[in-house]
Amino acid sequence: MTAPLTSRFPYAKGSDGTRRLGYGADYNPEQWSREVWADDIRLMREAGVNVVSLAIFSWARLQPTADTWDFGWLDEIMDLLHAGGIGVDLATATASPPPWLTTAHPEILPVTARGETLWPGARQHWRPTSPVFREHALNLVRRLASRYADHPALVAWHVNNELGCHNVYDYSDDAACTFRAWLRRRYTTLDALNNAWGTAFWSQRYSDWEQLLPPRLAASHPNPTQQLDFKRFSSDALKDHLLAEREILRELSPDTPVTTNFMVMPGTKGMDYADWADEVDFVANDHYVTPGPQDRDELSFSANLSSGIAGHRPWFLMEHSTSAVNWQPVNPPKAPGELARDSLLHVAHGADAVCFFQWRQSAAGAEKYHSAMVPHAGADSELFRSVVELGRTLDALAPIAGSEREPARVAILFDWDSWWAGEQDSHPTSRLDYHREALDWYSALLRLGHRADVVPAHRTDLSAYDVVIAPVLHVVPQPLAKELTRYVECGGHLVTTYFSAIVDENDHVWLGGYPGALRDVLGIRIEEFGPLLDGDTVDLDNGTSGSLWTDRISVTGTDVEVLAGYRTGTYASRPAVTRRGTGRGSATYVSTRLGADGLTVLLPELLAPAGVTSELPEHARGLVEHVVRRDAEHRYLFLVNRSDEQVALPGLTGDVLVAPRTEGDGLVLAPRQVAVLRQSAS
Ligand code: GAL
Secondary structure (H helix, E strand, O other): OOOOOOOOOOOEEOOOOOEEOEEEEEEOHHHOOHHHHHHHHHHHHHHOOOEEEEOOOOHHHHOOEOOEOOOHHHHHHHHHHHHOOOEEEEEOOOOOOOHHHHHHOHHHOOEOOOOOEOOOOOOOOOOOOOHHHHHHHHHHHHHHHHHHOOOOOEEEEEOOOOOOOOOOOOOOHHHHHHHHHHHHHHHOOHHHHHHHHOOOHHHOOOOOHHHOOOOOOOOOOOOHHHHHHHHHHHHHHHHHHHHHHHHHHHHHOOOOOEEOEEOOOOOOOOOOHHHHHHHOOOOEEEOOOOOOOOHHHHHHHHHHHHHHHOOOOOEEEEEOOOOOOOOOOOOOOOOOOHHHHHHHHHHHOOEEEEEEOOOEOOOOOOOOOOOOOEOOOOOOOHHHHHHHHHHHHHHHOHHHOOOEEOOOOEEEEEOHHHHHHHOOOOOOOOOOOHHHHHHHHHHHHHHOOOOOEEEEOOOOOHHHOOEEEEOOOOEOOHHHHHHHHHHHHOOOEEEEEOOOOOEOOOOOEOOOOEOOOOHHHHOEEEEEEOOOOOOOOEEEOOOOEEEOOOEEEEEOOOOEEEEEEEOOOOOOOOEEEEEEEEOOEEEEEEOOEOHHHHHHHHHHHHHHHHOOOOOOOHHHEOOEEEEEEEOOOEEEEEEEEOOOOOEEEOOOOOEEEEOOEEEOOEEEEOOOOEEEEEEEOO
């Protein structure tokens, strides 16, 4: 079931009092003089900015020494922003502890698995479990909350910043101590812990809680369940910090919603955001494009998953980039049109605010080559003109504020436990990439012109979907196995893959043949895995080819069809893709990595029994992404040209909110252009 999530979204209001989509950026005025501040407010108004995130890295400025405070500059800028009609998402400023604190208390610094200290000089150099850090941080939060709770510019509180971006895994003594307490709560007895961790193996049995440690650098592979629990604990330790700050904000500033910016992206797997989502008043996400062949698929995937995490309620895009970033090996700028298209793709997937890192490009510091809304070149630039143009577009989209994403018929399940456990060491292959497998399925759906929801495995009412795809769902505890089985028995179409349903929540293998937790519903049994060496591929008899993994499948159930078999490789002439029919439902197993190309070939056969068809004309499939938002009266159709070609979309009806060229009763999307149509919901 989708868990209840309070959504107190901080909408800006237009002059007529109606809701507006949020538009703005991280704003770091402490890097600039007061003359620049005045210019900033003028340019923000020109661009249509209505919200900024303030004070994210201001701790050293707000508290220059342990006993001195300086709020004057923040008072001034809050007043200026308010006078300019711009709301403030005020950060608690705890993300980067100041030098006086780390000098006086080096025991707050994080420690790596190898025992190295992460020294100050960058940012986020604090242990999530340090009581000393916690005390100083909460003191700062208390001061800020008391001072600004009633400030008219305040629209939201922003806890810390990207919790866990650099400090998710800390192996310090503080972490060890808090990990022990976490383990005691989880297992109650040492016997239960020893059983869960399988400590009969390699003489690891614990006889005292004090013997337990984080999985520090060891002589060989640390205990897998210890590793998995440490990942769960590390996500919880950061969540605990979020809750500690939030409690103070709720006490002193109860009328203002609290959020923190998540990082739903492939590279940031340490935080289980599906588990954090209920703790914030509205979900906020940061997203940066990693250039590559699937980059816009990944943007759509992450935006889609953000919506899934938010229970399909509107969420806040807290950061993305207007153009280049500074932290990849090579940082190309965005092509013309991409700034708007990327922003609107997030909006299509439910973002009711579009913000950037950052407002004005820094002249100094590690991020001086990171793009911003006002670039080094100044306001007389193509980039700033695009920023102003996007402000107008978002204003035209005001009617969609508060609408929710319309559910698709197909879901892709995403699961942090499977991401963490599936990619651990000492496995059949170290090459497994959980996120990439899930993304490949999504890419194939996009190419075929299908809408799909990317949803957290444990927060989703599966019965809402005709087809549920669960790629590499490695960890399947018994309740989930029952839910998936019931889904199929009730007429759902389940698709799963290699290395799914292999272990329970303790990372213990379901015995009797793989994939133990779903063997019966799939009607197959696997005695041995067949991972492939780098570069090796196998051909399937449906014309596709597999890599990474194969399975030696025996069909054990009735009503199992072999949809594709291996033509080459160790398992030549054996099944590669199977489907068990169960009356109205079905359960499909794909035993190799087909990649987006192979899945594009296979998917039509998997979707056909559910009667799922594309809503796009054939020529537009793959070129255009189609997403729908809706409210009680309207459906809002987003048509996003993903390609560098012009695409004609004939036969569309509705009011055009964001206007491409029209032709008769159709639209013509220029390369990278987005159209938004409003239709009646009835
Ligand atoms: C985020 C961070 C920002 C800025 C940005 C650059 O991770 O929250 O402060 O560093 O990345 O892309």
